[in-house]
Amino acid sequence: MSRAKLTVVISQAQGKNPAKRALEESLAAALIMESGLDVSIVPYLYDLHPDHTGRMFLESISGDMAVLSWMYPRAAFWLLDRDKIKGHFGETRLKPPVDEDDGEAPPPKGIGALDVPDRQIYCIDLRDANNHASFVEEVLRIAAECRERRAARQPAALPAMIELGIRKASDPPVETPVFSPEQLLQTPDRRWYPVIDYSRCTNCMECIDFCLFGVYGVDTLDRIMVDNQDSCKKGCPACSRVCPEHAIIFPDFKTPAIAGAAVGPIGNLKIDLTKLFGGGDALAIAALERDRELVADGRGAVGLTVGIPKRQADKAPAVKDDLDSLMDSLDALEL
Amino acid sequence: MHEDLTFPMGKFPAVLLGDLRYSRNHMWSRAVEGRLRFGFTAYAIRLMQDVYFLDWHVSAGDAIERLQEIGHIETSKAVSDLFAPVKGTIVEFNAELLKDPSAINVDNYHAGWLFDLTTDALTDDAEATMSCPEYYAFLDQNWEKTQNSLKGHM
Secondary structure (H helix, E strand, C coil), X not given: XXXXXXXXXXXXXXXXXXHXXXXXXXXXXXXXXXXXXXXXXXXXXXXXXXXXXXXXXXXHCCCCEEEEECCCHHHHHHHHHHCCCCCEEECCCCCCCCCCCCCCCCCCCCCCCCXXXXXXXXXXXXXXXXXXHHHHHHHHHHHHHHHXXXXXXXXXXXXXXXXXXXXXXXXXXXXXXXXXXXHXXXXXXXXXXXXXXXXXXXXXXXXXXXXXXXXXXXXXXXXXXXXXXXXXXXXXXXXXXXXXXXXXXXXXXXXXXXXCCCECCCCCCEEECCCCCCCCCHHHHHHXXXXXXXXXXXXXXXXXXXXXXXXXXXXXXXXXXXXXXXXXXXXXXXX | CCCCEEEEECCEEEEECCCCEECCCCEEEEEECCEEXXXXXXXXXXXXXXXXXXXXXXXXXXXXXXXXXXXXXXXXXXXXXXXXXXCEEEEEECHHHHHCCXXXXXXXXXXXXXEEEEXXXXXXXXXXXXXXXXXXXXXXXXXXXXXXXXXXXX
């Protein structure tokens, strides 16, 4: 019956923070006691190379998943999507919605993900509560939701072929290869690369024009993709600042808007008051960050001359969206 | 010494204390035991609303430049990086806020102070800070623009 189980993956924090490790361990211990869950622990999702056992394990999971990690749910979800671990975004309820008095959010205008299998992936941010009980409760709620959805969808589902064979109790589960905890938990080297949120990305190509390090590319359908993840410059979030749709996430960056928090020009999300509170112009900051990396590579700084002005030059004022107008008016404050 | 003023943000009265200095990034300052103490003005708090999370990227003892990024805040309505209002040296952050930031909303001009610093920049340096009536005028000048543009996001 393990097909009906919800796979729960706890992704560890980087480093050895005792408080984080303690939460991970107490959470795992509590979840293992619950029936209907398959619980596994892997290292920090973002750092998993394609050949890491933890990544292969994730790829082998075919059903619904709950992924608990130390990053924003959007970051975790789209990071998995890039790794071809795809599904539909499962809504979690640990945090209340940002805004209750606004109307419906407009439908996302991004190009969306492709080849999404019929399953849900729920991503939970381990920073959203500091006791394991809240997470256990949410995982159990998700498990129940998944059971109900399956029951409602296929009342007379045929058992999968794979379950027709007679298996001994000692046999490993057939549908997923066995990965030893030691292999799963091998500490990977730290990585740094952008993650594209395709629910927001409009394929405008500003990132590929801006980045001079060959990180971005396009797939066979001419959709933008993060092609060479490890060509990215550690610590540099410049392309994210340039993205007009706030679709580029660096899960480890300190500013929540860039790390994948629910922030941006879309509907019910929080506003960014950075400019009002004394922050500089995002494009200028991005150009400085890029120049620093160019110089470090022994190349010449290009300032604002490459890959930037297109948006300003091409766009008539009439088609500016709300955020553009907000930014313009904040510019006028001369902070 | 100036009188307290009330800046009307729609129906919300943003109280500005007359004896404080103000900076353009919407922080107040007050001289406390040879230091300058800073906090958010009622105007800033009305825009942000309930503070959920406050994080500093510099430490006590660090020298900071004016408008250097020094921290980050997340509230019910907004997020923002935080910037140094003047050049100086951080002496102390309000440790209570790191445990529970709600004092920022409850008592922004006193218990909700953010940090103390020492600075050579004079407290009445026109470059760095404004008097209460000057800050009122600054808000008034920009209110319509700010309001129009924020409206869709509030």
